[in-house]
Amino acid sequence: MLDLQNVSFGYSREQTTLNDVSLSVRPGVSVGLVGESGSGKTTLLRLMLGLIRPTSGVIRFGEESLDTGNSAFMQRYRRAVQPVFQDPYSSLDPRQRVIDIIGEPLRSLRIPGDRTQTVAEALEAVGLPLDAMRRYPHEFSGGQRQRIAIARAIVARPQIVLADEAVSALDLSTRIRIVELFKTLSEKLTLVFVSHDLGVVAALCEEMIILERGKVVESGKTRDILAVPKHPYTQRLLASIPRMPA
């Protein structure tokens, strides 16, 4: 569905943030992008969102290649691929009502239908009450805001949701509930989850891609990688994770 072939990106000539990265997002197969700071995962996400163009390599969406200049194509692409960001406090416009925040994709992508009804369905899908529509972001907690952000991401019924550390800024008890929400949603769409937290990725994603310093060092089924990590970086990563006492 979404393929990156030999994609590289550098903000300047000397600095390559991503080096020859190839990956495939297949329908219905949730995939986790794991990396620490400096791994290039944020850049990878921005490439997949069509916010920046690769310096080399190709990104294909279905049959077509991702052309950020083609507005008709981008309309279709944006309808199909939506993001959820990390910081619930900066990803919602504080001066907009929830109904307008969630409804923005419907407006900008010119999606037909009763906007209020569609927003209501999205709110229901994320477990928020309908009266949230008339309220403002500051009236909600971090976890609830993240639900609003997720509602915005799914309102246009996208094929892929790209979550960028979407639970990292949440408390543990909230985190688990949002992870459960993602799990439910991933039944109807394909989830691409970027995170440094292997535990979260392991709970959500069938497949995993491990990034180190702009390169893919390991990829495959989550279960397999966790059982037998092949690359030394993966091994180090797994060994570093603090575990619960038995």
Next chain:
Amino acid sequence: MSPVETSVSRREQRHSLALTLGLALVGINLLVALLTLFWTPYDPLNASGGRLEAPSLLHWLGTDRLGRDLLTQLMIGARTALLVGTGAVAIGATVGVSLGVLAAFATRLADDVMAATLDILIAFPTLLLAMLVVAASDSASLWTAILALGLAISAIVARLTRILAKRVLRQDYIVASRTSGTSWAGVVFRHVLPNIWPTLSVNFALQFGLAVIAEASLSYLGLGAPPPNASWGRLLQEAQGTVYTAPIGAIAPGIALVALVIGMNLLADGLRDIGDPTRGRSR
């Protein structure tokens, strides 16, 4: 009530008092200004009484050195002040915000050039700049002054807008808006402008007051609009010689000037809170 709570509610009380007072002061000015479009007590241009008459039932504020009714002149002065304030801020806001938003989007080099240019413009004292413009133009008309002041204001507004817009553009909700398919124009109108409005509106109100004072200064120096456009500044200048014998001639326009500017400043806070959804409590 605990100390923290009482100070919050007291602050809210002060706020609404300030807002009411501000509205009252500016409102009075506005009403008077509008009234002069249809009616004034006397003819502003010609004498209607003796020279420098003291306040009486016929002439509530007395007459000036040419026998013209002072109240009439004062009322028209209100119209001039509001016209200048509104006009200058309107020009300054339109030009300034547009430039500022463009600058916020500009590439590093263009942005640096623009910022430097603005800084140079701002370094010029507003009054001096206005005087230069008025002197450079052939006619000293009200519109020249408004234009000059508007340009001076636009530089300040542009710089403020640029900084505020840049801060907003760094937020995730801007990226979210783009990935929702919104165009950059849509992002500016739907997200950037509403979020910079609170700070900008306060600034506009303050600039209004400064513009009114600047115009009064220009008129005082004889560079302002000629009659029939009476200006409080000109009234002050004319009353200079007779300030001891007929003090009302200086006191009245002085008070009017102060009242309008203070009223606008008081209104400034109120403007910011209007339409601010987070004015209540945030979680």
Next chain:
Amino acid sequence: MTALLNIQGLHIRAGDKPLVSDLSFSIRPGERIGLIGESGSGKSMTAMAATGLLPVSIGVSGSIELDSQQVVGATDSVMNRLRGAAAAVVFQEPLTALDPLMKIGRQIAEPVRRRLERESGKTSKDVVQREVRDLIDKVALPQPERIINSYPHEVSGGQRQRVAIAMALACRPKLLIADEPTTALDVTTQAEILKLLDQLVRETGMALLFISHDLPVVAQVVERVIVLKNGVAVEEGPVKAVFGNPQHDYTKTLVEAARLFDEALGATG
């Protein structure tokens, strides 16, 4: 053995809003305690109160005895003597905990010099410099010359946190308070810093108060935990007991959540 830190009936209030209610616990010399809580639990407030670092607008009542000295209501001069010697703090965000305009060498030298003044009065440049290098070595920072002459933004997050730990150690405190010291770090860096803290605490015999929301992280470094919810201690006990058999509902939720992610990772490698 008298407790190093003895908190009894601590109440912390911001105006009318209670941040911490009736908190009591104590730390004996050499003991390692974990304070677990989510945001709004009051865990950081407690640490700040213990070192007298809360702003005046925040009301503190109850008793906090640090090294037998009452902290609640203590004057600044009393607290200044206590801070560093009795307790030192390592904060979460290494970027803001260090002065961005001062070279690292100078920043580490500051607490060193203060301690030397207090103890022996000998603060010659050589003595201070030697101690600075010693500390840099203790926190396993490579290339001491480079570190000493660098500014905070020129080194990595993990290295900055090591510097913060070095500065805390420089005071030779009896109690080290670490407030979410690894939350802002990468997983691999976190593991290194936790190992470092563990080793240093063992070597120096310091007591440790480790504050975090991350259950497995806390389990790595402490023996006893206190679970805070909205400023109230809901459960307390040895790590194994609290994590293995949580009594309070809130603790159960936290432990379940932590176990869920832990189990997803599969058997311990």
